[in-house]
Amino acid sequence: MRQLLSALCFLAIAPTALFAQANEPLSVIDWLSDSVTDEQALGDRGLEPPTATSARPPDVLVTQLDMPTPDAVGLFSSATLGLPNSMWSLSEETSLVELVSDLPDPKIPVLQDLLVTLLLIQSDPPFGATPQGRFFLSRVDKLLELGRLEEAGALLDATDLNTPEIFRRQFDVSLLTGTEDKACRSLSQGSKVAPSYAARIYCLAREGDWPAAALTLNTRRALGDISDDDDLLFSLFLDPEIFDHSLELPEPDRVTPLIFRIREAVGESLSTVELPLAFAHADLRSINGWKTQLDAAERLARNGAIEPNVMKALFTTRRPSASGGVWDKVAALQALQAALDSERTDAVGAALPSAFESAKEMGAEALFSEIYSNEVSEYDLTGEAAEIAATMMLLSPGSELDMSGVNVDPFLVAVAQGRPQEVRATEPRRLAIQAAFNGATPPQSVQTLLDDGRTGEAILEAIHLTEGGLDGDLNAMRDAITILRAVGLEDIARKASLQFLLMERL
Structure with missing residues (x-):
């Protein structure tokens, strides 16, 4: 069956039409499988809505x-x-x-x-x-x-x-x-x-109906709507005896999930490293090696696309088999987990810096903090470990809680509590955040959205503005935080401010 499934890998290459109107893009996703006719x-x-005859928006929509x-x-x-x-x-x-x-x-x-x-x-x-x-x-x-x-x-x-x-x-x-x-x-x-016939053959093969899969292939061949390359591939995997193993499997012009899975089924897997982020989830399955799973988890964690418990389990349930790269990160996180399991303050203090540094290298400081901050906060740490523990508390949920007994930057505590205007600041990034909490108003264009009740649009604009803020436009970051506060997302505004200030990769 694995060979049959792989025969379909290039049937999904032909573009499938969408029902978007001209000048109204439906989606930026260009890797969807051609699974429907x-x-x-x-x-x-x-x-279908009527086709537009003018670039000018209509006065009334019904x-x-x-x-x-x-x-x-x-x-x-x-x-x-x-x-x-x-x-x-x-x-x-x-x-x-x-x-x-x-x-x-x-x-x-x-x-x-x-x-x-x-x-x-x-x-x-x-x-x-x-x-x-x-x-x-x-x-x-x-x-x-x-x-x-x-x-x-x-x-x-x-x-x-x-x-x-x-x-x-x-x-x-x-x-x-x-x-x-x-x-x-x-x-x-x-x-x-x-x-589509690609999806039909794939599903027939999944269900074990090989005769129907072969009939579908023969029908497409008789109709003349299958390319020579695809015909060869189908024939190959329906009857592997005819295959000349000196031939190389052609590279797909466009990788879709259907192509990806069929290639995998015949032992010609495609790396997900250069593929869209969604493909990395396929590498988390247990059929893949641990290294592949770890690399995928790291990539997903950087983008907030993996559950904390999945990330923790992947990095802590097996022993690393080598050193360097991701294995050093595994070792560091496992050392912290072992220290927490031992309930020894000195062990936690010794293991925490390396573990947090590994999380930073992965771009997963917030996820790491969400996983471990509660446990780490139970220990009376000192020095660098104490500073890291405080940072983790600020990055994780609940940072607005009373931190009066924590040795941490007073300005960051003030941000967590929504009062940064009460603490003196001189650094430009901090001044931008301070202004957002000290009477700044949304840009007029966004205020118009708010006045018109277009709340969702205003929030999307705030998210977009943060990208400019991360590129150095601190006025854009100030405006983004101001908008979040204006729509009532106060907790998110505080957390976004803290992550902007604390995460070195941003």
Whole structure:
């Protein structure tokens, strides 16, 4: 079966049409598998919005209330963040699709989490929402881009709609997480989605129906719509006896999850290092070597795309077999875990600096702090270890708690408590944060968004501004923190300020 599955690796190369309108990009995700037929992917033309005849936005947008749209679908209420249910409804769907698609991946960990939360919120649909759910799909695609496969899968599962573009994304999430049997079952159980022949053959092979898989291949060959290279590959894996092993497997022009899994199935795996972040999740599966899993975990941790308990388990449950690189980081984290297990203050103090340095090298200081800060704070540490423990407390959840007995920079404590204006500061980054808590107001363009009730847009703009702040535009960072406070996200504003000041990689 592994050989048969690999034969499909290049069938998903031909581009699949999306149902986005001209000048209205649906998604920046260009690596989705061609798992539905082109006709299905185009959708029901009777539901397509009219094509624009002018670059000028229309004066009035109308949403037909009896037409279902997945745009309102989410996993939890906007009240979770203290935001109104109308946070998106006064914004145009097209504008939101563009904003979400163009938004850079946040580098500040708490803003990574904020963006994910925004994308998962259930709220009133945006102005002009359509049955295609373009805003919904843009949210899913941004989650995929961020490497948040679990969240993307949950959001997709939350809608009752079974459209080709929703299935496409469900299928790829299942491929990357090793749960493709579920997606294949949905096809064999009367799904309204018409799979591409690549997906059909893949699923037939997964289900052990080799004759049907071979028939599908022969049909495509008879119709003349399969390339010579693909024909050779299919023939090869259906009947490996005919293969000339001196031939090299061609490199795919475009790597999709379907291509990735089929290559893996025949022992011609592709490295995920140069692939989009979402592919790194495939390396976490137990079928891969520990080194591969560790490298993937490190990459995901840098982007906040791995659960703390998964990260901890990967780094602490086995003994390192070598030294250097990731193995030194494993050794450092295991030494800290052993020290904590021993409940000896001197051992914890000795192990903490190396472990924290390893976390910094991975770009995972916040994740490391979330995992270990509570345990570390129970010890009466001194010197460098005490300073690191205080930093971990500030980086982890709960940094707004009373830290009066902790030997740490008073300005950082003041930021954690939302009163940095009360402590003298001279360093430019600190002055920018201080200004945000000392009467600064949002830029006029963002204030207009707030006045119009377009709260979600304003928060997205704040996240975008932090990228400029990290590039040296401290006025942009001041404005970003000011906006977060203006919409009531006070705790997030404090945490973002602390991470901006404390994390050396930012």
